Amino acid sequence: MALQSLDIKQRSATTTPSTHVRETLEIAKLIDVSACIGCKACQVACSEWNDIRDEVGNCHGVYDNPMDLTAKSWTVMRFTEVEQNNKLEWLIRKDGCMHCADPGCLKACPAPGAIVQYSNGIVDFHQENCIGCGYCVTGCPFDVPRISKEDNKAYKCSLCSDRVAVNQAPACVKACPTGAIQFGSKEDMKDYAAKRVTDLKERGYEQAGLYDPQGVGGTHVMYVLHHADKPNLYAGLPANPSISPLVSLWKGFAKPLATLALAGVALGSLFHYVTKGPNEVSKEIEDEIEKEDAK
C-alpha cells in the first residue's frame, strides 16, 4: 500500500527517517494452534483475496499442500505428528510471515522502499521497488520470502495491509471457521492469548504459552502453543529466532566505516600527491642515459 504514506516506521535501504507523523495502533494476528482444525480455509482465502493462484501440485502422501511457501502461496498449513506425554498429537501450524518488529528482510534489503514497516507493525513488500536479489531471504530468520520464477520479485504475506488500512481484518482471519485466527490490537491479542493459555493449562497443557519471540523484538503474528517450551515441535518453528549475527555484521556499522575508509584512501592519495609531489625520474639518471646515448 504505497499510498498509505504517513505511517511508515522503517523503509529498506533508507538512512533518513520515513514519514511517520501519524501514529497508528500496533496490530497483531494471533494464531491459536490448539483451535486449528487444518481445514486450509485460510490458505484459500489468502489466494482469493490476493488474487494469486498457485500451481496445482501433487499429493505427497501428507496433508501439507502445497508442501512449502511459494511466491503464490503466502501461507501454508504445516502438519506434524508428535508423541507428547505418551499421546499422539497432531500439530497444525499456519506458517507465513511473522511481521517481526525487527525485520531481518528489511535490514538486508538493498533497494530503497522495496520493504517497508508500517507503524501498525505490518512488514510489507513493495514489488515495484524490488530488484530480485534475494537478500530478504538471506535476512529472514523464519525462511519466509520467496522469489517468483516469473518476475523475479520477492513475495510473502502482507498481513492484508490493504484490508487493514480500511479497518478490515485479514482475509485468513475472516475465513477461519473455528476462530483459531484472531486479529486486533497487539495488546488485545496478548490478553486474548493469556485467556487461551490459562484454559490450556487447566486442560493439562502445563507448558502452554504465547509465542511472541523477543529476539526479533516480538512479532505481529503470534501463536498460542500448547507446548510453548518446544516450538520446534511445530514443523521447526525456531525457539529463539533472531537476525543472524552474520546478517547484522553484513548490514551493520562495518559498511559506513568501510565507506569512510575508502574515502580516506582516495583523499589520502590526493593529498599525498599535493604535499609530496610526483615521483619522477631523477635528473641524475636522465643524464646518465643521455651520456650513454652520446657515446
Next chain:
Amino acid sequence: MIRDPKDLKRYEPKERANHWVVGISFILLALSGLAFFHPAFYPLTQLFGGPTWTRILHPYLGVLMAVSFLAMFFRFKHLNKMTPADKEWLSKAKQMVDGNDHNMPEQGKYNGGQKAMFWVMAICMLLMTVSGLLIWRAWFGFDITLVRMGAVVHAAAGAVMIGMIFVHVYAAIWVKGTIRAMWYGTVTRAWAKQHHRGWYRQVTGK
C-alpha cells in the same frame, strides 16, 4: 607522442589486453557492487540501466573478471615470487612514500609493494568468486548459513579490493612514466633504471 626506439618493452599486447579486460570489468563491478553495498551508492544503479539490470548484470561481469583475472594470474605469477630484497623494500616502504627512494633496495620487474598487491588481489579475487557464487540466487540456492557467510565475505573482500585498487591506480599516477606501460607497453630506460634497476640490467645487459 613519438616513442624512442630505445624504450624498453614492458608488456606484450596480449598482456595489456588482459589487464584492460580485468580493469574494465573491475570498474564496472565496483560501481555496480557499491550500489548494493550501501544506500548512499544506490544511484549508481542508473549507470547500468536501473536497479534490476544492475542486479542481473553484476554477477556476469563477475564471471568475466574471474576468468580474465585467472588468466592474468597465471601470466604474471612467476614474476611475483617474494624475495628477501622485496621484504626489505616493504620494510622501507614508508621512506618511499615520503618521497625518498635513495635507500630502497634494487628491484626486479616488480617491487615488493607490487608483489604484495598481486597476492592480496589474488586472494580477494578467489574470495569474491566463491562468495559471489554463493549469493547468486538466479542460478544457485545454497544453504542459508553459507549464503549469509557469502554475503559478509563478498562485502568485506569487495571493500578491501576497492581500497587496494585506489592504491594501485594512485601508484601508477604518482610514479611518472608508468601509465604508458599499460597503454602501449613500453617505458623509458631512465624510468626502468630508476624504479626497477634489476629488471633494467636484465633487459639491457648493463
